[in-house]
Amino acid sequence: MCDSNITAFPLHRRRKLVQGIARVLESKNGEDANAFWRSTAKTILIQLSESGIAPGLAKQEVGALLHAVLGDIATRSAAKLAE
Template sequence: MSDSNISAFPLHRRRKLVEGIARILESKNGEDANAFWRNTAKQILVQLSESGIAPRLAEQEVGTLLHAVLSDIATRSALTLA
């Protein structure tokens, strides 16, 4: 049996997901924010794995999602300061 070639709709393009995670992270500080992100990432990795997504691709998706979340936070912060 070979590795799966299944790919998911890119997580970083799911605006509600990105914005929802960003808003929660903005409301947390320090270890609370870290714990929230680790838990969220772990849950997403499990969901992707259960959907048949290869582990390396799932990890890449979660990493790209984190960048999108951080970008969303930075954009919103810049707009607030402007």
Template sequence: MCDSNISVFPLHRRRKLVEGIARVLESKNGEDANAFWRSTATTILVQLSESGIAPRLAEQEVRTLLHAVIDDIATRNAAKFAQ
């Protein structure tokens, strides 16, 4: 199987996706949070694969999405503490 030349709108730029995942993760702790993220990441990887995105690119997109989610959580927490 060949790597594709298809590119996607970067997941980390999809604000509603990032914020939605961040809100759910903030409401969970420990293994519940880990399980939610693993499930979410797997679902997204499957969707990207079915769309013809190369596996390495799909994995990179999901990693970058996770960083955006973590940044979103940190930014919101910093804003709460600043008030």
């Protein structure tokens, strides 16, 4: 199978997706948080692959999503501290 030229709307720009994952991760600790993220990332990678997104691009998208989720968590934590 060859790499595709299909480009998806960037995952890290999907605010509801980013915020939803961030909220779940905030409610978990340690291995539970790791397991949730691994499961979520695997599901998203499968969905992107089935949509025709090249594996390398799919991995980049999931990596950018993780950074956006962690940024959302950090922003929310900073806002709570500022209250």
